[in-house]
Each structure stands twice: as structure tokens, then as C-alpha cells.
Amino acid sequence: MQDSYPSRIYQEPKLLERQDPVVYNPTINQTEISKEQLTFYEENGYLFLKSFFTEEHVQFWKQELTRLWEQSKEVQKPEVIREPGNDEIRSIFAVHRDDEVFKQMASDQRLQGIVNQILGSQTYIHQSRINFKQGFTGKEFYWHSDFETWHVEDGMPRMRALSCSIALEDNHANNGPLMVIPGSHRTFVSCVGETPDENYKSSLRRQEYGVPDQESLKQLAKQGGIVAPTGKAGSILLFDCNLMHGSNSNITPDPRSNVFIVYNSVLNKLNAPYSGKGPRPNFIAERLS
Amino acid sequence: MQDSYPSRIYQEPKLLERQDPVVYNPTINQTEISKEQLTFYEENGYLFLKSFFTEEHVQFWKQELTRLWEQSKEVQKPEVIREPGNDEIRSIFAVHRDDEVFKQMASDQRLQGIVNQILGSQTYIHQSRINFKQGFTGKEFYWHSDFETWHVEDGMPRMRALSCSIALEDNHANNGPLMVIPGSHRTFVSCVGETPDENYKSSLRRQEYGVPDQESLKQLAKQGGIVAPTGKAGSILLFDCNLMHGSNSNITPDPRSNVFIVYNSVLNKLNAPYSGKGPRPNFIAERLS
Numbered sequence: 080m081q082d083s084y085p086s087r088i089y090q091e092p093k094l095l096e097r098q099d100p101v102v103y104n105p106t107i108n109q110t111e112i113s114k115e116q117l118t119f120y121e122e123n124g125y126l127f128l129k130s131f132f133t134e135e136h137v138q139f140w141k142q143e144l145t146r147l148w149e150q151s152k153e154v155q156k157p158e159v160i161r162e163p164g165n166d167e168i169r170s171i172f173a174v175h176r177d178d179e180v181f182k183q184m185a186s187d188q189r190l191q192g193i194v195n196q197i198l199g200s201q202t203y204i205h206q207s208r209i210n211f212k213q214g215f216t217g218k219e220f221y222w223h224s225d226f227e228t229w230h231v232e233d234g235m236p237r238m239r240a241l242s243c244s245i246a247l248e249d250n251h252a253n254n255g256p257l258m259v260i261p262g263s264h265r266t267f268v269s270c271v272g273e274t275p276d277e278n279y280k281s282s283l284r285r286q287e288y289g290v291p292d293q294e295s296l297k298q299l300a301k302q303g304g305i306v307a308p309t310g311k312a313g314s315i316l317l318f319d320c321n322l323m324h325g326s327n328s329n330i331t332p333d334p335r336s337n338v339f340i341v342y343n344s345v346l347n348k349l350n351a352p353y354s355g356k357g358p359r360p361n362f363i364a365e366r367l368s
Numbered sequence: 369m370q371d372s373y374p375s376r377i378y379q380e381p382k383l384l385e386r387q388d389p390v391v392y393n394p395t396i397n398q399t400e401i402s403k404e405q406l407t408f409y410e411e412n413g414y415l416f417l418k419s420f421f422t423e424e425h426v427q428f429w430k431q432e433l434t435r436l437w438e439q440s441k442e443v444q445k446p447e448v449i450r451e452p453g454n455d456e457i458r459s460i461f462a463v464h465r466d467d468e469v470f471k472q473m474a475s476d477q478r479l480q481g482i483v484n485q486i487l488g489s490q491t492y493i494h495q496s497r498i499n500f501k502q503g504f505t506g507k508e509f510y511w512h513s514d515f516e517t518w519h520v521e522d523g524m525p526r527m528r529a530l531s532c533s534i535a536l537e538d539n540h541a542n543n544g545p546l547m548v549i550p551g552s553h554r555t556f557v558s559c560v561g562e563t564p565d566e567n568y569k570s571s572l573r574r575q576e577y578g579v580p581d582q583e584s585l586k587q588l589a590k591q592g593g594i595v596a597p598t599g600k601a602g603s604i605l606l607f608d609c610n611l612m613h614g615s616n617s618n619i620t621p622d623p624r625s626n627v628f629i630v631y632n633s634v635l636n637k638l639n640a641p642y643s644g645k646g647p648r649p650n651f652i653a654e655r656l657s
Contacts, residue, residue: 214582215582215585219508219616219617219619221619222619252541252542252596253541253547253594253596253616255616258542258619258620293503293504293621296504296621297621300620300621301621305542305620307541307542325619326619327508327542327544327616327617327618327619328508328616328617329616330508330510330511330547330614330615330616331547331589331594332582332585332586332589332590
């Protein structure tokens with residue numbers, strides 16, 4: 080099997096050109112985003128839509144978030160990921176599967192319309208999670224391309240997936256907002272280092288494999304700059320699976336919780352992982368049966 | 369001896385009202401800052417002056433910084449402080465004493481004019497340091513009031529000192545700029561926890577004592593907000609010794625190096641430390657002989 084996006088196999092990092100479209104259907108077939116916005120997404124690899132969801136929606140979801148957070152505090156299960164160095168919850172996975180409220184959020188018709196437009200097909204949810212970035216102690220999340228991991232560790236064949244990050248709190252410049260490198264989705268950074276067995280057990284807390292090298296990041300940032308889209312709760316950030324992104328720590332009192340939903344095209348179902356290792360569990364990477 | 373600003377002695381944190389002026393000479397006696405700017409400083413506890421120093425100055429200082437950094441890499445001496453968790457240099461202390469170039473910077477006449485205006489007397493340098501916040505790996509610096517430490521560990525009696533941070537690189541929103549809580553200089557946060565012996569040996573790398581509690585920080589931030597003044601290299605930030613400040617991590621490729629110079633009034637010379645412990649070494653806290 081020819082691997083279009085080899086990673087973690089060479090001695091040196093490599094910058095490889097993207098071989099897939101970004102926007103799979105350029106003909107507007109929904110009413111939520113315009114042709115200009117679609118073009119912006121294609122060029123930059125992301126689109127930020129301020130106050131896409133109403134305050135009422137946000138309030139409802141925050142209540143559910145609080146409930147889920149409290150409920151998960153004492154629970155030891157693989158879907159609940161804790162901060163490196165302490166036991167605070169960092170993420171809860173598979174909320175679209177295990178929680179009725181977030182299941183509804185993920186199947187929002189307006190959102191689905193945009194996603195199907197960009198990916199040019201029907202989609203399914205590859206992964207979902209809530210990320211809690213606590214006030215005062217929220218830790219940084221280093222630069223990465225999601226696709227690199229999904230390809231190597233989950234066997235996602237092509238770049239035909241995207242993430243939607245839904246802000247449940249106001250994102251401002253100082254509380255560790257998500258930063259993106261515009262245009263970086265057009266380059267695949269082939270990373271150095273073999274994947275260990277069951278890497279996901281530690282990588283969800285702190286990533287050590289599939290980490291892009293500093294020189295590649297410098298080059299991408301020099302070309303595209305760094306942008307941190309900020310806005311009120313209810314804003315959403317749509318971004319391509321190969322867009323380089325990360326975030327700094329958060330010592331402000333303001334927490335920053337986001338729901339991430341990853342949509343994958345039904346024409347891009349997972350193969351065996353390209354690492355040659357066993358697949359990660361379903362709560363991280365949905366393998367349609 | 370009556371302690372006006374007791375800290376690290378109570379079981380609970382306390383918010384105490386400032387008992388000292390902020391601006392000691394309200395009558396303008398220099399030409400660098402206006403009455404309005406002086407009033408801004410008094411109310412907010414800081415003043416940001418964009419491009420105070422020219423690009424030529426900055427270039428000259430950056431060359432010296434690079435030289436000093438290279439020279440200090442292999443040097444084990446107390447003035448060179450390294451990052452927690454690795455051996456990268458975080459700070460170099462006493463640069464106004466040990467380095468001719470930074471000695472000249474610290475005695476800049478325009479700067480001295482402003483400092484003497486605010487502190488209402490002649491001043492001397494209590495402390496100086498270069499802070500390196502590396503690109504990619506620069507760590508966060510948690511909230512603190514400098515005065516809390518200088519009072520408890522160095523015996524600085526009153527709030528009659530200020531810091532000047534001189535940016536040697538552009539500070540932007542994403543490379544971990546210094547954040548301040550405007551107005552927080554009017555409240556002294558009495559912290560919990562006794563000071564261990566020779567605390568400075570670890571506290572310069574990661575502070576564990578004299579750390580303000582979350583409730584106090586929330587209250588101060590609710591009142592004053594959080595501001596991260598940003599600007600080109602050569603900009604300076606003047607801030608009161610009791611202003612609450614800190615910074616997030618820096619995963620961007622852009623390093624952020626600043627020179628800090630702390631001026632203290634000659635009428636505010638150090639006593640014995642209020643902790644009852646021995647004084648810290650001179651390179652951290654100048655004890656005029």
C-alpha cells in the first residue's frame with residue numbers, strides 16, 4: 080500500500096505537498112457561509128464564525144458541561160483524560176456518543192450543512208471531545224497537525240476531514256486561545272520518531288510522537304503568520320484536519336472550554352493504521368463497522 | 369518593628385489596603401511623560417511607552433544579549449537561572465553590575481528622569497535581570513507581586529520602587545507577553561505559607577511561596593481586568609512594585625527577551641527581611657553598604 084503521507088519513518092523531518100483538495104465542493108449548496116468564506120477556508124485552512132450559536136444554546140450546553148465535569152471527577156475511564164502532573168480533567172472524549180445533549184449539538188443541521196459543503200459528501204463523526212482549559216492552571220498544547228496522528232495512528236487515508244471547535248466560554252487573547260498557522264494545511268510535515276505501542280495512553284495527556292520540528296514550524300509561521308481567532312461563547316472555528324494549531328497556557332482566572340467535533344467524509348473511512356501498529360480504541364477514532 | 373505588609377504568617381490570605389503613595393512627586397519635573405501619563409500610572413499601576421528606545425539601541429543591546437547568552441551557556445554561577453525541567457537559561461541577574469552595556473542602559477537619563485519623578489527622590493538599582501522567554505519552549509510565569517517577595521525576603525520596607533521592562537524583541541499577543549492586572553497595585557495580597565531557608569535557590573526557577581491565592585486574583589481581575597501591553601522592540605513597561613503580573617507560556621517561534629531593571633528610592637533602603645530569615649544575596653537584592 081502506497082503511503083501518500085509518510086510520517087515517523089524518516090531520520091529527518093520533511094515538508095511534503097498536500098495531495099488532496101481542501102474544499103471538495105466549490106459550488107455553494109447551503110446558506111450558512113458565502114462563496115467568499117469558502118474561499119477563505121480553502122486558502123487559510125480555517126474559518127471563524129462569531130456567535131454562530133445563540134447564548135441560550137451556550138447556557139444549555141454549559142450546564143451539561145458542568146454536570147458532566149462533576150460526574151467525571153471521580154470516574155476512572157479511558158474517555159476521561161487528565162492533565163499531566165495532576166488529576167484535573169483535561170478532556171472528555173466521545174461526548175457525541177455518550178451524552179444526549181452533545182449528540183444533538185454534533186448533529187446540528189446548520190453546522191452539518193457547512194461540513195458537507197466543504198467535504199463534498201456525507202460525513203460521520205470521527206472523534207469528539209470536550210477540552211477543559213482551566214483558569215490559573217490550564218496547560219499549553221503544543222503545535223500539531225491532527226491529520227498526522229489520524230493518518231499514522233488511526234489509518235485515515237486522505238485529508239478529507241475537519242474539526243469544529245465550539246467555544247463554551249469567551250475566548251480572548253489572554254486565556255490561551257487556539258492559535259493556527261494560516262496556510263499550513265497545504266503542507267504535510269513528516270515527523271521524526273517511531274510510534275510506540277499504545278502511544279495514545281500518554282499522548283492524549285502530553286504528545287511526544289508526531290511532534291513537528293522547530294524548523295518546519297518556523298518556515299510555516301514565516302509564510303502564514305500566527306492567528307488566534309477570539310470571540311464570545313457560541314463562536315465556532317472550523318479548521319482543516321492538516322492545519323497546524325496549538326495553544327499557550329492559561330494563568331488568567333477565565334477558564335476556556337471548547338467542544339471539538341471531528342467530521343470525516345464517508346468516502347474517507349479508516350484503513351489499518353499506517354504505523355503498522357494496532358488501531359486506537361473507538362472512543363478516539365470511530366471505525367465504522 | 370511594626371510590619372505594614374505582613375505576609376506568609378497568617379493561615380488565610382488577606383487583602384490589605386496599600387498604605388503608601390504610588391506617585392511620590394505629582395509635580396511634573398521632566399519632559400518624557402505628561403501629567404496625563406503620570407495620572408494613568410497612578411491609577412493603573414503601569415505605563416507602557418511604545419518605541420521609547422530607538423531601533424539602533426535595540427540592535428546594539430540584542431548583540432550584547434546574544435554574546436552574554438552564548439557566554440553564559442556553560443557557566444554555572446548563581447546569577448544564571450535555568451528553566452525548571454531543563455537547562456535552558458531563563459534569566460541572568462545583575463546585568464547592570466556585571467555588564468558595561470547594560471550598566472549604561474540602566475543609567476539612561478531619560479529613563480532616570482521618569483523614575484525619579486514617580487518615586488520622588490534619587491534612586492538606586494535594587495535588581496536587574498534579563499529574562500529570556502524562548503520560542504517554542506518558553507514557560508509561563510505565574511501571577512505575583514514583586515513587592516511581596518522584596519518585602520518578606522529582602523526587607524524592602526515601603527512600596528517605593530518600580531520596575532522597567534525593556535523589550536528587546538517585539539512583544540505580541542501570542543508570544544507570552546507580560547500581563548498585568550490594572551489597579552492591583554492598590555491592594556497588598558498577604559500570602560499563605562512560611563518562607564523556607566534559602567528559598568531563592570528554587571523560587572527564581574519556579575515560585576512556590578509568596579504565591580497569591582486564586583480567590584484574591586479573581587477579585588483583583590474582576591475589578592481591574594487583565595491587560596497585556598504589546599509593542600515593538602524598544603518599547604518599555606514601567607510598573608509599580610506591587611502590581612500583580614505574570615505571563616503565559618510561549619509556543620510560537622518568536623522568542624521574547626526583556627531586560628528588567630528595578631529602581632528603588634534611596635529613602636526606601638532595605639531592612640532585615642520581614643521573614644526573619646537571612647537576606648538574599650546582593651545579585652538579587654542590592655543592600656547598599
